[in-house]
Amino acid sequence: MTGPTVPPGHPPPTTAGATVGVEEEFHLVDPDTLALTPSATVVRAALAGDAGEHVHPEIVTTQLETSTGVCTTLAELRAQLAATRAEAVSAAARDGLVPFPASTHPFGTWREQRITGAPRYEAMVERWGGLADRQDICGCHVHVGVPDLGTAVAVMDRARPHLPVLLAMTGSSPFHDGADTGYESWRTLWWSHWPNAGPPEPMGTEQRFREVLDGLVRSGLVEDGRHLYWDVRPSARWPTLEFRLADVCTDLDAAVLHAALVRSLVRVLAGRAERAEPVPEARPELLRAARWRAARDGLRGELFDPVRGEPVAARHAVDALVAELADDLRAHDEEDEVAALLDRLWAHGTSATRQRDTWVATHDRRAVAAAVVRDGVAGIG
Template identity: 65%
Template sequence: MSSPAPDVPAVVAGVGLTLGVEEEFHLVDPETLAMTGSSEVADAAVRGQAGPHVQPEISTTQLETATGVCTTLDSLRAELAVTRAEVVAAAARGGLRVLPASTHPFSSWRELRLTDAPRYRVMVDKWASLAEQQDICGMHVHVGVPDLDTAVAVMDRARPYLPVLLAMTGSSPFHGGIETGYESYRTIWWSRWPVSGPPEPMGDADAYRAVVAELVASGIVPDASNLYWDLRPSTHVPTLEFRGGDLCPDVDDVVLHAALARSLVRVLAARAERDEPPLLVRPEVLRSARWRAAREGLSGRLFDPVAGTLVDAAVAVRRLVAELADELADRGELEEVQALTEQLLARGTSAARQLATHRRTGDLRAVAAELVEGFPGA
């Protein structure tokens, strides 16, 4: 990490003080473990009656949760315990259980039923089969920023780091009942949307607004809230939103992902304050690095767009933690982040564990059962 100039603070005021996490979950039948919708549960979520932190999703087979605003990793962990308990309770009221992974091991998008809300009817009218086949779940981390200028400055500088963050979260090795060969097939499925993927460099807030205006004029989106980039400024809260991660069943992995995202925002905002230019990685190269992260996860090698070489995934992850070490140490989070990182590298992602279960049992229902039974509050 670059050393700050003597007269420039190492951390920009108001950046990264807060964070929050949104998680999306599949609902399943308790006996068959097949993806199963509930109009009753979905309608309750639409009315805001499924739980204080529970929200609807496009399909009646899904629910979303959102933590409150957190300032520490301990408070985030506590919030996640609350939101996950709420989604389990909401599912149980409809006679269902929660499957915490970005794709279901054997169910198909053909079993989806649209949640009855104007927002989702508009999406289907707009996107047709893309919306009707949205059988994936994700995890979004919001990091507080003081203004759009800061959000854009960090977004431009964070682009090269997105693939390694993705690789640490893979939980979608199956889709439609087949082994896909990817740790995050969700990333591949989501890439069909024309407003997904890593954003291009913007330069400043005015340029970002101009891009949004052009996209609105093109008819592709009505406003910036419909941009589904892997990283974007939020339109409803003062945050930068990391959207590229798979849903992680383990709270430890969620906390790690959020800690790295927040530290990255703080470090990169300080670099922007010092007028250090962003590393401008070609979009073709960044898409390739993203594809490899989805393909390999932590089980192989990742493309390092800074060095321009393939490196072992564990090396790439440890390099990221080392780059953020000073800032994490200043916050008193370095030891926890290092411990969580080594734990993840030792046991592997959810995708790796799902694949091991399938190869041991030959049974995708066993994969689903392990996910459902291992979820807190199950």
């Protein structure tokens, strides 16, 4: 959870959405058995900064994290995602392992994991106990540049109703502890155990956000803003608004699509905030219901509109989001690429759907894992 690599002295963008960066977390597996496999060798290298410029350790020794640099175009982002994934492949190969690009593993278990031996992670276990011990999930985080905290808060407030649709497009965690959970994103449900996770309530102002964060620090729940695990949050380290809702996107195209939609949404919502357009009202109960529905069904059926309070076909929900962003995507010459990526998503389905289809066809969870690894390696060069 390091954030995108930022050059020294890199100033905040003057315009919301001018920059974008992506963090991806990966499991580590043995290439023959495809089982989750801890690696002291890889973790030591990552902790020492010797596993690659963009490769970082994670809380357990069966995971790695990558982070792109600060990107300004989708072409640059695609190239950097390919490069950071290639770095992860090289880092894992130090111990004969390969990255596994999905949010959960089809037959692994948290019971066999070990915490990475670094003060930061030991402090997390001390603070959160069993919650930290059971982190066998991985996520994808998109950082979008914002000029100031006030803009970040204004966009965060307005983004809340859109989060379930974005989640539904990224599901990659249908299995957990060897069982088919019935969810496209079991990671979302598992992550919801944390009291500092989920969709945030509207803040209204920068000052109110600071007051809430201060209260959470004084409560002992978090040390600082880095421990706000909300689905969207102002970054504590970088001049960005960070979207943390997505499962790991198994294939590169899905990761680019998710980042493109998130950045466009920030640009659009920042414009609405500048025009003082009202924040959409969504009851927290209905927003949680919409998040649950997106995690359960993904793009397979209906989603739930938390503002209107009614079900909507998943395709219509996605189309409605893209329609809201169409003028912005066109103005930034991204409309055609997003349309092509969406066509591919509808044709191939989410990673969760493909994993479950492989399981139904083979009844072999190793075949599921092998398909995930193949999808993840494709396109990294």
